[in-house]
Amino acid sequence: MSVFRKVFPIGCVLMACLGSSAALAATAQPTPAQDAAQQAALQQQRAQVQAEYAAQRGACLQRFFVNDCLDAAHKKERAALAPIDTDLQAIALRGRLRAAEDELRRVQANRAASQRGQPDRAQAEQQSAAREADLAQRQQQAAQRAAQAAAAPPKTPATAAAPVPTPAERLFPAPAPQSQMSPAQRAAEVKQAEADFAAKQ
Numbered sequence: 001m002s003v004f005r006k007v008f009p010i011g012c013v014l015m016a017c018l019g020s021s022a023a024l025a026a027t028a029q030p031t032p033a034q035d036a037a038q039q040a041a042l043q044q045q046r047a048q049v050q051a052e053y054a055a056q057r058g059a060c061l062q063r064f065f066v067n068d069c070l071d072a073a074h075k076k077e078r079a080a081l082a083p084i085d086t087d088l089q090a091i092a093l094r095g096r097l098r099a100a101e102d103e104l105r106r107v108q109a110n111r112a113a114s115q116r117g118q119p120d121r122a123q124a125e126q127q128s129a130a131r132e133a134d135l136a137q138r139q140q141q142a143a144q145r146a147a148q149a150a151a152a153p154p155k156t157p158a159t160a161a162a163p164v165p166t167p168a169e170r171l172f173p174a175p176a177p178q179s180q181m182s183p184a185q186r187a188a189e190v191k192q193a194e195a196d197f198a199a200k201q
Contacts, residue, residue: 032098035091036077042091046084 030038053073060069181189 032095035094038090039091042084042088046081046088049077049080049084052080089190 053076056076057070060066060073063069067195
């Protein structure tokens with residue numbers, strides 16, 4: 001039962017909104033300029049009602065029974081603002097409906113333009129297919145040239161130039177690899193290292 005109590009008022013409000021929007025659609029719609037003028041007038045009325053409430057509130061604060069007076073003034077303000085707020089909401093709803101209709105027209109125009117562009121799309125697809133075929137042919141030719149270059153014997157120059165040593169290599173020549181050293185040279189190096197070590201001790 002509590003769910004019904006919560007849902008029923010919401011359903012009533014929605015039905016009222018749908019009915020009022022259907023009634024708004026059935027009547028002649030005012031132009032945006034008329035809506036703007038009406039909205040300005042309603043805002044002015046709203047400001048006037050709020051100013052009257054502020055004056056009544058000030059008068060209520062001077063009385064002995066402040067709360068009763070404030071409640072009555074607030075009730076009067078709400079009663080005066082209710083039709084103004086309803087009209088302002090109707091104007092806002094019309095503005096949103098206009099914006100939605102404009103968006104719908106824009107989407108339909110874009111869809112129609114894209115459907116008119118279908119022949120252009122087919123032509124673009126043909127050009128794309130031609131470019132892909134040309135690219136595949138070029139890749140095949142490049143692969144053939146690479147295969148021919150790999151199959152051909154490498155060209156060696158008549159005289160192989162010795163690499164030119166850098167200044168660092170000239171100052172600090174790299175030691176000869178151990179595989180190129182003879183066992184006698186290696187034994188001499190070991191004896192020299194042992195003698196150097198013994199001299200330092």
